[in-house]
Amino acid sequence: MKKTINAMLLLMVMVMMSACSSLGVKPWERGSLSRDDMLMDADALDLAFDEHIYFSKEASSGGQGFAGGGCGCN
């Protein structure tokens, strides 16, 4: 398990390093990216509901945000 995590972390760092140098757009080319529905946290209320539902039904939580422990729910 540790190995898997380490490998994933390494992959993440590598992707990040290579990404930084070659990817991206000019400041004036962000028309599409700045649309509300292209934001990473678009549909924020849906995401919050889902997080709450799945937190109370499954053994995992968090990922995009903090995992939390936010309810004593069943």
Next chain:
Amino acid sequence: MQLKNKKIAGLLSVATCTLLGGNAQAESETWDIDSALLIYNETDRVSAIEPVINAKKDLGDDEILSMKLVLDGLTGASANGAVPSSQPQTFTRPSGKGSYTTQANETPLDDTFHDTRVSYSLNWDKPLDRNNRRNLGFSFSREYDFTSVGANALWSHDMNQKNTTLTGGLSLELDAITPVGDTPQGLTDMDDRIRVSSSEDRTLLDLLFGVTQIIDKNSLFQVNYSLSQANGYMTDPYKIISVVDSSGEPAYYLYEKRPEDRLRQSVYGKYKRQLDNKDIITTSYRFMSDDWGVRSHTLDLTYRVKMENGYFIQPHVRYYQQSAADFYHYFLTDTQAIPEFASADYRLGEMTATTIGVKVGKTLSDKHVWSVRLEMYQQSGDSSPDEAFGQLQNQDLYPDVDAVIAQFNYSFKW
């Protein structure tokens, strides 16, 4: 000629704005309100109704304050952890007052659940300079037998002409649990009603590191790593586990007991792309692993189709798979030694879950949007595990959970 037309368009726009009095200045005076109502309904089990309101205001120069209020009304029955039997089973209610009986060959459900949760949170997002932002959050949540307070801080740093954003954050949460009928001693006989305290607590510390990278004009991805450490009382005080005899019939019931530490790690990736026809595809994957032995994979996919007149339709699919916690048992036997930890809570068992849903919405005018979401959730595990014997072989030891989720959203400026 075209240029002349453009000039006229420009003149016309000045004219219309003059006529309408131009309300652009008033923009920052308004609140962005997102409201929603969630209705969650499990077949024969829990149902919940949950209204939410989130109010957001730009305090100027992109400094954003937001407040959220969530109410949550819960009723219905929940599996208490015991296995079904060929005989009716009677359980003492958690309060110690009275009992409930489950019919032969049925999954024991505790029907005492009804709870109201109120939760508030406050977020303050402030740019420190052109490339740095800091977000502070506070949360408070209260229900009948549970109180939680939390604070978090997130820092984000833009690099590479804002094409790369690094995020780092920390969250601390303190929970207090005051079980109905006090806290039972873990792994003791339910009928002995041994109580250890009237309240318990736990702390949760989360760390989050992430990178968001813009790929091109139409796509971006995000990768997060998070580490979560929980200490304290993590047992469910209402859950029990059956101890069965040689014929597989329940002999007695023990209160469950979980470890007092849990370390979770997860890696999360999300990718978003706008296609040439303006449809948007969003996919995410999460791998989670903890020292309770749970490992999970979550895949999520939405596809947003843009239609005429501001309408959109957005199908959604989610797939989840988890392995069981090391101390998860469908049941214990009366010949085995009682383990250090044991739980028969289905949420810690091996399972897969799928969600399919669709959301339909319409943008009415500037920032006024309504939408409706309908989803179906189904959870299933191994109903007839190899360890089942005697009468247990005739029982469903991991019943499916089926739920319907309906949600209404309305966002507006106020």
Next chain:
Amino acid sequence: MKKLILLLVLLSSSAQAEIYDINEFSLENYRGKVVYLDFWASWCKPCQKSFPWMNDLKSKFPAEYFDVVTINLDENSQDMHDFLQKVPAEFDIYHDANGQAAQTFKVEGMPMSYLIDRDGKIQSRHIGFYEKKKAELEKEIEGLL
């Protein structure tokens, strides 16, 4: 009747947005004036917030010595026109769909503005629009006049 009202409004409005193609853009056209040159796009929220201020700026200083000139960077000109329907502009706008002027001026953020003196030299550059920096900018313009 409606047409008549519209005509009256058109005639009476003191300043008007003129939209040109970027190929017509040259700082030479403004030689002898201090110019506040601003790069913007319809999707950029702080850009929108800067519009009322840029309108004020234009009327604040004498037209013989000062001008506000903006370059719109929307890929699709319809987005620019839709925006201008909602947000009034009383200054010249050049539409630069391919970002050629943005390249030349090395635009680093949105919006981005340049203060240009009477000789056509760039005196200062400003990334972003901040309410709290407005007074400072106005002072700088006064200094150049």
